[in-house]
Structures are given as C-alpha cells and as structure tokens.
Amino acid sequence: MTPKTATLSVISPEELLKHWQGHRRLTRRVTDAFPEDKLFSFSVGGMRPFSEMAIEFLKMAEPIARGVATGKWEQWKEGDSAPKTKAEILRLWDEATLAIDKIWPTIPPHRFQEVDKAFDQWENSGINTILYGIENEIHHRGQGYVYLRALGIEPPAFWER
C-alpha cells in the first residue's frame, strides 16, 4: 500500500457498514426498551414519540443505501400505512437490516464521493448522505434515552453495539 492510499483509508466501506449496523442494533434495543403504549404516546417538551423517530430511521436507512448504490431515490414503502405496534416496527427493522447488508456490497466505490441529489432534494456526496442518516439516528436516539430516563427506565448502554 502506497502512502497515498494509506492517507485515504480512514475507514473502508466494510468497516462503515459494520459501524452503521452496530448503531442500528443499539437503536433496535432502545425501541424495544419502551413499553408498547409509551413508544407511541410518550414524549418530553412537545416532541414526537419515539415510534415516529424509529419510523423516520426506517424511511431513511434502506432507501439511502439503495440510493447511494443505484442513484435511484425511492420513498420507503410508500403507500403503506405506518406501523402501529412495536412488533411491526422491529420486524421492519430486521428486514431493513438484511436489505442494507445485501445492498451494501453493490455500492460502486466512486459513489461514496460522487455528489447526488438524495431523495431528489438534498445535494450531497454519498458518504455525507450516509453519515447524515447514521448521525440523525444517533441524534434522535439520544432523545429517546431522555424519554426512557423520564419514564424511569434504564436505557441500553451507548457503547454496546
């Protein structure tokens, strides 16, 4: 490996996928930590209940992976009604996990740097769109931690993935 190559290898696609799925496992545990009714109803400061945040993550994750891979930005299961139970959210979560694992190796390497209009709206490089998805999930999941604490529930450890 030349020094030039080494300079660029901050993180490889394989490591980034592993990192992302680690975060998604933690978000799944946070979702599962909510009592069924509180998941869909409880919030602090007039914010959304955590179910709506989890559904937002579902709307972003698989479609972002597919969009970066193919250049096609499709809405997630458009037309379907929103999941109404924790079990349904978790089932869709597991489906998205498998889908992302399947899509990931098909991302052409140049697409991480290539600028595209994600969902025909947000102009960004592939890597920045992926990071936005991961970090939006971390950001709102952190809010879910406050909800759980306010409910007297110990959230899963942040560092466990």
Next chain:
Amino acid sequence: MTPKTATLSVISPEELLKHWQGHRRLTRRVTDAFPEDKLFSFSVGGMRPFSEMAIEFLKMAEPIARGVATGKWEQWKEGDSAPKTKAEILRLWDEATLAIDKIWPTIPPHRFQEVDKAFDQWENSGINTILYGIENEIHHRGQGYVYLRALGIEPPAFWER
C-alpha cells in the same frame, strides 16, 4: 487512482476534520442557546445538566485528536477546576477548535487504522476512537435538544453546521 485506492476513499482525513468541526460548531450553538443558569442546573429524568455534557466533550475532543496523532493519551487540563460559566465553556471550546485544527494534519495516516489504548483504557483503532468522540457528542447533544424544548427554547437546526 486505481480501483483499489478508490475502494478505500470513503472519506479523507480532511473531510473528516471538516465534518467533525461542523458538528462542534453546532454543539457550541446548542451550549450557547441555554440560559446561563439552566445550562448548569436544568435536566430531565435525573440526567446531567448540559454544562456537564459540554465539559465531557471538551475532555474528549482535543485529547482524542492528540492521542491519535501522538499515541500519548493525556487528560484534558487535568488539575484545573471545571468551568463555572457559559462564557468560560465557550472560550475553552474555541481554544479546542484551534488546537484540533493544528493537531489534525500531524496525524500519521497509519494511525487511523492502528489499534491503540485510548486514555490507557479503551482499545480501538484511531478512526473508531475519533468516531466515538463525534458520536458521543451527537448523542448527548440530542439530549440537550430535549432540555431546550422542555425549557420552551427552539434549538439550532440539526442540519446546520
């Protein structure tokens, strides 16, 4: 650029620094959005006030950059008393921003992948330690958003950096 090189160039060190400092600018705005007294006293669900989170970010950011660059893991301003005003936190924040910008180009490329024991405790690659620092900040900053909402204060937009 060979295909092999392209495969590795998910994100460059320069882009990662820009990304990190963008997040740190947002965290600075979130800190600044708190009224002086609430920054040090307000919390939800028995959690820490946001001042303690901001000080935790300070304890991690510059020392992580320095540790990855040099292999020396030093505590942040050990022995100093914790900042007691918003102005002091923001001043230390700006000092850390300049320090990180200065340290960053000195990180030897191989250190992003090299495994080290951060702060003599957490064994991880340089990139994973840096990502942990960034994501820990996003996670707790998200909690600060809930505090601000609960205080009736509109937080800075997540996507503005």
